[in-house]
Amino acid sequence: MGFTVEMTPAIAEKLVTLNELHRNRWRPDIVNLLLETDTLRFGELKKQLGITQKVLTENLKWLEENQIVIRTVYPEVPPRVEYSLTEIGKELRDVHEAMRIWADYYVTHAK
Amino acid sequence: MGFTVEMTPAIAEKLVTLNELHRNRWRPDIVNLLLETDTLRFGELKKQLGITQKVLTENLKWLEENQIVIRTVYPEVPPRVEYSLTEIGKELRDVHEAMRIWADYYVTHAK
């Protein structure tokens, strides 16, 4: 990298959002899984993550409210609800990639 | 970006380290401050962050153990202890930069 993004109050606010995302136990895992799999039903997310229904619901709701995840309800019985990333959510790939690069640097430079 | 770093067990382990860093309330703030200021005494960190002694000590110890921060003790009375980032710690700048870029994208694309 090497360049710098200017810091405005609006950007600072979204950095807070990003902090709230990463401070959570499951939110990064949910995003990672959706980055890999694109679209998943509630039950699939639950099974693949090994997470509780309550906690999964709470965090999906938070991710939706913060425009990172899209929730699509199909009017069927039994109900079918699918989750996928918004464009903003998909942009998190670069953040995760930066993290992997850092981890790689760590491995090659740690004493 | 666009390229991908291969994922090894060692890299995965350091991603866990990075997660533990970001899940904490103060660790990212400590790193950010040291990225800006390079070297700071214990008391300066405490004052500028508005953090408790106990919590600051705990987290500096964790950061030191994980080779992100270097602790330098000067044999003086009263004691003087300075903290700065290791090379690994300084590499976190790219992660924070990726976060700022994401936040900027968010601001310009949110509905």
Added chain:
DNA sequence: CAGAATCCACGTAGATACTG
């Protein structure tokens, strides 16, 4: 199937007092 509601367990932060 996809939740909502309740109760409990645990980790981490805050406040305070003490010290080489």
Added chain:
DNA sequence: CAGTATCTACGTGGATTCTG
């Protein structure tokens, strides 16, 4: 100055039960 040692408070996750 730069810590250590306690005790308390609170947020978040886990387990369980119930439902349209």
